[in-house]
Amino acid sequence: MSVLFLVLPLALLASAVAVAAFAWAVRNGQMDDLTTPALRMLEEDTGSSSRSRAKLTNRQAERESSDEKTPE
Amino acid sequence: MLLFGSGDPFDKASDTANVDSSCVQSHRCAHCSLPVPANHVEEGATHQFCCAGCRTVFEVLNQAGLEEYYAFRARLDEQPVRPASVTGRPYAELDTDTFRSLYVKELSSGAREVELALDGVHCAACVWLVEKLPALCPAVQLARLDLGRAVVRVTWDPTVGALSEIARVLDRMGYEPRPARGSSKESQNRRELRRMLLRLGVAGASAGNVMLMAFALYSDALGNMLVETKRFFEWGSLVASLPALWAAGTFFRGAWAAVRTRTPHMDLPIAIGILVGFLWGGHNVLLGAGEIYFDSVTALIFLLLVGRYVQRRHQVAASDAAELMHAVSPATARVEASDGAITERPVDTVAVGDRVHVLSGQIVPVDGLVVQGVSSLDMSFLSGESLPVGVEPGDSVQAGAVNLGSALITVCERAAADCRVAGLMRDVERALGERAPLVALSDRVAGVFTVAVLLLAAATFGYWATIDWSLAVDHALALLIVACPCALGLATPLSLSSAVRQAAARKILVKGGEVIERLARPALFVFDKTGTLTEGRLRLARWVGDPSLRVPVHIAEGVSSHPIAVALRRDLEPASKQASTEWEPRVQSMREVLGRGLEARLDGERLLVGAESFVRKHGVELPPDLEGALTQGLAEGLSPVLVSLGTRVRAIAFVVDPPRADAAESLIALMRRGHRLALLSGDHPDVVRAIARQLAERAGRRELFVDVLGGVTPEEKLRWIRERTLECPTVMVGDGVNDAGALAAATVGVAVHGAAEASLLSADAFLSRRGVAPVVELVRGAARTLRVIRRGILFSLAYNVVGVSLAATGILGPLSAAVLMPLSSLTVITNAYRSRTFARPRRTRGGSRPGERSGSLGVRGELGLDPPGGSRAARTAAPAEVRS
Numbered sequence: 001m002s003v004l005f006l007v008l009p010l011a012l013l014a015s016a017v018a019v020a021a022f023a024w025a026v027r028n029g030q031m032d033d034l035t036t037p038a039l040r041m042l043e044e045d046t047g048s049s050s051r052s053r054a055k056l057t058n059r060q061a062e063r064e065s066s067d068e069k070t071p072e
Numbered sequence: 073m074l075l076f077g078s079g080d081p082f083d084k085a086s087d088t089a090n091v092d093s094s095c096v097q098s099h100r101c102a103h104c105s106l107p108v109p110a111n112h113v114e115e116g117a118t119h120q121f122c123c124a125g126c127r128t129v130f131e132v133l134n135q136a137g138l139e140e141y142y143a144f145r146a147r148l149d150e151q152p153v154r155p156a157s158v159t160g161r162p163y164a165e166l167d168t169d170t171f172r173s174l175y176v177k178e179l180s181s182g183a184r185e186v187e188l189a190l191d192g193v194h195c196a197a198c199v200w201l202v203e204k205l206p207a208l209c210p211a212v213q214l215a216r217l218d219l220g221r222a223v224v225r226v227t228w229d230p231t232v233g234a235l236s237e238i239a240r241v242l243d244r245m246g247y248e249p250r251p252a253r254g255s256s257k258e259s260q261n262r263r264e265l266r267r268m269l270l271r272l273g274v275a276g277a278s279a280g281n282v283m284l285m286a287f288a289l290y291s292d293a294l295g296n297m298l299v300e301t302k303r304f305f306e307w308g309s310l311v312a313s314l315p316a317l318w319a320a321g322t323f324f325r326g327a328w329a330a331v332r333t334r335t336p337h338m339d340l341p342i343a344i345g346i347l348v349g350f351l352w353g354g355h356n357v358l359l360g361a362g363e364i365y366f367d368s369v370t371a372l373i374f375l376l377l378v379g380r381y382v383q384r385r386h387q388v389a390a391s392d393a394a395e396l397m398h399a400v401s402p403a404t405a406r407v408e409a410s411d412g413a414i415t416e417r418p419v420d421t422v423a424v425g426d427r428v429h430v431l432s433g434q435i436v437p438v439d440g441l442v443v444q445g446v447s448s449l450d451m452s453f454l455s456g457e458s459l460p461v462g463v464e465p466g467d468s469v470q471a472g473a474v475n476l477g478s479a480l481i482t483v484c485e486r487a488a489a490d491c492r493v494a495g496l497m498r499d500v501e502r503a504l505g506e507r508a509p510l511v512a513l514s515d516r517v518a519g520v521f522t523v524a525v526l527l528l529a530a531a532t533f534g535y536w537a538t539i540d541w542s543l544a545v546d547h548a549l550a551l552l553i554v555a556c557p558c559a560l561g562l563a564t565p566l567s568l569s570s571a572v573r574q575a576a577a578r579k580i581l582v583k584g585g586e587v588i589e590r591l592a593r594p595a596l597f598v599f600d601k602t603g604t605l606t607e608g609r610l611r612l613a614r615w616v617g618d619p620s621l622r623v624p625v626h627i628a629e630g631v632s633s634h635p636i637a638v639a640l641r642r643d644l645e646p647a648s649k650q651a652s653t654e655w656e657p658r659v660q661s662m663r664e665v666l667g668r669g670l671e672a673r674l675d676g677e678r679l680l681v682g683a684e685s686f687v688r689k690h691g692v693e694l695p696p697d698l699e700g701a702l703t704q705g706l707a708e709g710l711s712p713v714l715v716s717l718g719t720r721v722r723a724i725a726f727v728v729d730p731p732r733a734d735a736a737e738s739l740i741a742l743m744r745r746g747h748r749l750a751l752l753s754g755d756h757p758d759v760v761r762a763i764a765r766q767l768a769e770r771a772g773r774r775e776l777f778v779d780v781l782g783g784v785t786p787e788e789k790l791r792w793i794r795e796r797t798l799e800c801p802t803v804m805v806g807d808g809v810n811d812a813g814a815l816a817a818a819t820v821g822v823a824v825h826g827a828a829e830a831s832l833l834s835a836d837a838f839l840s841r842r843g844v845a846p847v848v849e850l851v852r853g854a855a856r857t858l859r860v861i862r863r864g865i866l867f868s869l870a871y872n873v874v875g876v877s878l879a880a881t882g883i884l885g886p887l888s889a890a891v892l893m894p895l896s897s898l899t900v901i902t903n904a905y906r907s908r909t910f911a912r913p914r915r916t917r918g919g920s921r922p923g924e925r926s927g928s929l930g931v932r933g934e935l936g937l938d939p940p941g942g943s944r945a946a947r948t949a950a951p952a953e954v955r956s
Contacts, residue, residue, distance in 0.1 A: 004301060004304065005304065008285075008304070008305075008308050011281070012281065012308065012311065012312060015277050015280075015281055018277065019273065019274055019277045019315070022270075022273045022274075022277075023270055023273070023274075026266050026269050026270045026273065027266065027270070029262070029266070031266070031269055032218075032262060032265075032266070033218045033219075033220060033221075034220075035218075035219050035220045036199055036216075036217055036218055036219040036220070039195075039196040039199045039219065040199060040203070
């Protein structure tokens, strides 16, 4: 039974990590809109140069838009 | 397909835009029923299609044997599909400083961010297209669409391009952009929801882990677990439940507030239950003896948080939707400088004495005096008057009126903040602030309940303490847990949020759950007339006199865009095209006298069509029989239009703004439910009385309304409602700026389809379906919801009574109490979510009542006679500006 003494704290630690991840997701607005991202995966990425450039700027701009984080 | 069935979406978008000009009216797409462009029409084919996409869908459906879809679709009470509309507006106001300070966020990188609400986004293709904005508009760095709210967040570089440019691109794609209200409230809502979700997640994780360990402990019922293993699990539970204690902070705050204000509140027994459970559990863990309650306590916290989160989310969504629907840009005014140059400036900056140009179709931006031009103004939103008012140089105009005729030049008399509309808006704000909070049913029950539970727990403890101290704590705690009004706490929020959601699906937007409770009680329903009980659109009611003049008048009225002219032109249209072409060459030199009437020559003789004063001014004689008809018509509340040929009046056309087809039936339905009705309008008292009489006649009653008042100013409306609200609950139903104050002052304000922004802001519920019937549906749904809530409360009370009596006598231990508790919650949740409140199958009862014309008229109202919702929304710009 002594294995419990090791496994239980590990399990709690794992769920703590999960909760931390959840907290990060909530604070970053990942949970604000649950419908659109599901549709976004339908986008075709045909890899034409102009589009991939658009994607790139998208990503950059997303990184810049830092004020989305909740000031706590 | 409304949007982009196939091919390059851009081509299709511009295609749709041009549809109106290039299509043959008689061909409608068999799939999407949009007009088919001329170059797509196939001669002789049974089915016409507007694009290859529609054809494909049509064929797929037919091959699969699903053509029933089209019959099914026709039965839905959906409005007909309208092509994506392109307004072609310049959107210059989006670049103004006023707009920027209201809606635009500056990012640290120098880029700017704005949220725009888009009309017409509804599917994955829209998401795809809108988010391709950076490829179409070099200035845009990022475009992210939230489909649920129909709001796009655009980040752009102001050094590359202006926001108006981006708006024009969106507009060209068929998505009309509007600012998505001030960002402060929005981000406040978002932050609150995020915080609640975070607490919910933490409580859930905690409850789950504690429950796992609790199951291990339950298995020790036979007592064969090693003592140290058991102790270990107990300590683990204690640690794992600590995060839930943090998540329960909102209950502690609520309970503390209840203690401070000395009002019994739901949060109080919850907080006590949680606290006692934790402390006694912790005490037992430390001593290594007795039960621990962490499992039931954490589950309780989690469930309660779920209820609150769901309710809040639905409320935010509903009020978001209502506000987005009519969010408008700050209005601008065309101001003429001393050198004659005309600049578009924000209304705020217009000073007294400035010369302001008001183009045809625009809203008067500030109160002023007309110095040039003759026109007629639609004041219906401002005063409730159904007929336009003519103005000429020297007349004063009020901000918020819509210029229907030709361009006017006015001199500003009052700055935007001092205009009458601004005063009305201040009244609205004051009335909103004064509204008495209603003690929700569940709170009232909970108050009594709280006191009862606390007394019972104390009594149980006192009784058992004489026997055994530890047993006393055990039993009192079992009572607190079993009585913890978990179910009671869930019953109301879940039922309400379920109802709000179902109502939204029926296009009834309710801003808060408590509105539903307020609506369920018998009340005085006060209706506005113009635009609410009536369509807000004129129609020909009767034609008296020479019928041969109908066609010439129809032709002559073609020169004018005055609402009366539009009504006459539409309703006098001859049955055959031939009659029209025959008459056309005989009617000549038509000339509109703005705001008064029109003049033309029929076979060389002078034809005058217009108001009595206009026709009489030309020295035309009124024969006695027509004079009789005129007085009779006036007494009936009709508006006469005199038609004279030569020197004699030959005919009188009476126009009227008729009541909505479903008005009488709906009013009767409200009366049957025990509500009283009143009619309150800014229109002429005769007209108002006539409408009341007409409605009563249609409904087959002598009197429908307990009060009928006409010629009421917005200020009087507000006062009247305020006085009545002191006596009994009132429900105000209206649409105009003039109703906004009354909507705010009433117990419940209901804004109807096409309402002005001001009334949307002050109303508690918004009906985005046309007609009066949704009001009845709202009331019915509210009553049904209250029944569901009562049932839920009854369930949980019954459960509590049984549980508490078992616990008090010591039959029920804390463990079995914890097992029973989720059971009651489950009953209540099922009750709340399974009950149909607003969503109900449409029952067709039409045809069973003889003499009821509402069936066929209803269809006409829905399809053919479509009041221009868009232009009504546009009229609200001025008050919005004033508000800001």
